[in-house]
Amino acid sequence: MAMDISRRYVIIGNGVAGTTCAQMLRKNDPTCVIHLITNEPYPLYNRVSLPRFLQGVLTEEKVMIRNREWHEQQQIELLTETLVNRIDAEERVVFTDKGHQLRYDALLVATGGWANKLRVPGAERVKHIYNFVTLDDTKEIIARALESKTAVASGGSFIAYEMAEGFNVRNLHVTWLIRGPRWLRYNLDEEGGALVDGIARKHNVDILYGEEIKEVVPANGVPSYVVTSSGKQIQADVIGIGLGLTLNTSVLAGTGVETRGGIIVNEFLETNVPGIFAAGDVAEFYDPTLGRHHTMGTWDNAASHGRVAAANMAGGHTPYVDVPTYTSPLFNTTIAFIGSPEANNEELTSISRTTIDDKGNPAYRKFFFKDDRVVGAIFIGGTKGRKTTGKLVKAGTVYATAEEKEALFTIE
Ligand SMILES: Cc1cc2nc3c(=O)[nH]c(=O)nc-3n(C[C@H](O)[C@H](O)[C@H](O)COP(=O)(O)OP(=O)(O)OC[C@H]3O[C@@H](n4cnc5c(N)ncnc54)[C@H](O)[C@@H]3O)c2cc1C
CATH class of the missing domain: 3.50.50.60 (FAD/NAD(P)-binding domain)
Known part of the structure; x- marks a missing residue:
């Protein structure tokens, strides 16, 4: 046999x-x-x-x-x-x-x-509170957005931003609640946060910092408004939640x-x-x-x-050695992450700079070092130099002096 x-x-x-x-x-x-x-x-x-x-x-x-x-x-x-x-x-x-x-x-x-659910008073009794992870989530959000005028997006991560932008592109009036002092507070410093704030406001998104949803107040089983941590009441036909996974x-x-x-x-x-x-x-x-x-x-x-x-x-012995990158549109600009850009990691030091590119748009670059080795970077605006930076991170390149570190702002 x-x-x-x-x-x-x-x-x-x-x-x-x-x-x-x-x-x-x-x-x-x-x-x-x-x-x-x-x-x-x-x-x-x-x-x-x-x-x-x-x-x-x-x-x-x-x-x-x-x-x-x-x-x-x-x-x-x-x-x-x-x-x-x-x-x-x-x-x-x-x-x-x-x-x-x-x-x-x-x-x-x-x-x-x-995705983590919104767990506040009122939320469990209301339809049209959405996470944004799956294709089915997206289909449901689109269907609701088409019959809505106002939206609240809640969260300080990429997912909340993506929802804020999606609602904005669909011509809803958007209020974006961020619990921390800026978007991506564990990656961006104040300067980077201010840049993103300016971009979102230019697209007519209202951003409130230090705020999260404390209660959802329904009318006829759908959201009417949300109450924020400071007691503000914000109208919302649809609510998008980006509270992590x-x-x-x-x-x-x-x-x-x-x-x-x-x-x-x-x-x-x-x-x-x-x-x-x-x-x-x-x-x-x-x-x-x-x-x-x-x-x-x-x-x-x-x-x-x-x-x-x-x-x-299959029985091989291949180690995982890679420098992952993440590039995403950010309203009319782009944000790129290379390697491990962790602003909350006390072992890392960083340098950052905002310049104005040849089209008059701000371009922000931030580099992160561990023991003078470049381990990560964030680019907002022009993402030229992203691939070179990835190679430098992979090679564990050392930048011992301030001048050497400074030269990173000009790599292409
Ligand atoms: C809206 C959105 C935008 C994003 N944008 C970017 C971007 O611009 N750039 C970028 O680099 N990354 C982005 N990401 C992140 C990226 O999509 C993820 O990192 C990537 O898809 C993860 O892939 P994965 O295979 O690890 O897991 P997943 O794609 O999450 O797949 C896991 C699957 O396993 C299923 N599953 C879980 N448990 C079980 C079980 N017990 N039995 C059966 N099935 C199970 C899940 O339902 C799911 O289908 C984005 C993510 C989202 C949601």
Whole structure:
């Protein structure tokens, strides 16, 4: 009797980390068995494109990256609308809410995070309070925005900004509440924050700092207004919430896999339990530029993790060494993050400068150093020099003197 000796892989989460991993596993091994599981109803789509879908600049078709036919051609068994609810790490079996029991030789957990909900009085009784993480979230926000005149966006992160801009582009009057003293307070300094404030106000977005939603007051089951921490009442037909993600580590309960905020992995993206790997937003990985573990919520990081995890799940020994970058439109300008630009990290020093570019627009650059090695940067406005900076971070380039550091402002 012929024995099936194909290697079996299970991947939880079909975002860019999981789908890239599946693709690489197939490329390197035509006979392996791959199950790719998601609770969402779609094959891989581009989360980075959701803001432009929200604005009406992109169609849903353009947001999709993969279709079911691609999975069939690749012989990747895609299970949608299927939630993994338990893993038996000793027997190496994954259990789903649809009754599957899937054996694996190597398992990838690429489950990302779910958005934190608004938990204030009134919120649980009202429709039209939205998080902004999935394609379905986006479709619902668009439907409501089309029948709304006023919006509140709440949060000091990218997601809240994306919603503020999306509502603004759809001609709603937007009030943006930020709990801290500026947007991205853990990355930007006062100067960078003031620049972004000016850009948002130029687009007629009202920004209130030191404010968050304390209560939602409904009329007929929909929001009428929100009450802020200082007691202001702000009209809102629709409310967008960007209050961070809770990383999906709970699926590992009982497996013995170490977790903190994310799933702790070594430089090969393997957890402390043999055969279980993690990748993408949910992975708390070792970053050689900072010399410590951290998580990173960027598309490029998740895709690179997927590639490296695939190599190691198949028995390879490839370390993850990368300098992730993140570029996003910011109203009519652009913001780019390179490496680890952490303003709240006491081990890092930084220098920043705002100049006026040849079109008369402000351009802000901030560089971060650990022991004089450049470890990260933020560019607002012109993003020229981004790639060179990434290479300098990867090389661990040392800038010992003030003059050497200063020269970074002119790199292209
Ligand atoms: C609106 C928005 C805009 C963004 N813009 C940018 C940008 O401009 N640039 C950038 O670099 N990054 C951006 N990001 C971040 C980027 O999209 C993420 O870092 C990246 O998509 C993470 O990919 P992932 O594969 O790790 O996880 P995800 O894409 O989150 O995929 C994880 C999947 O696993 C599923 N899942 C979780 N638990 C289970 C379970 N138990 N069983 C089955 N399925 C499960 C989830 O539902 C999800 O479908 C943006 C994100 C959002 C939401």
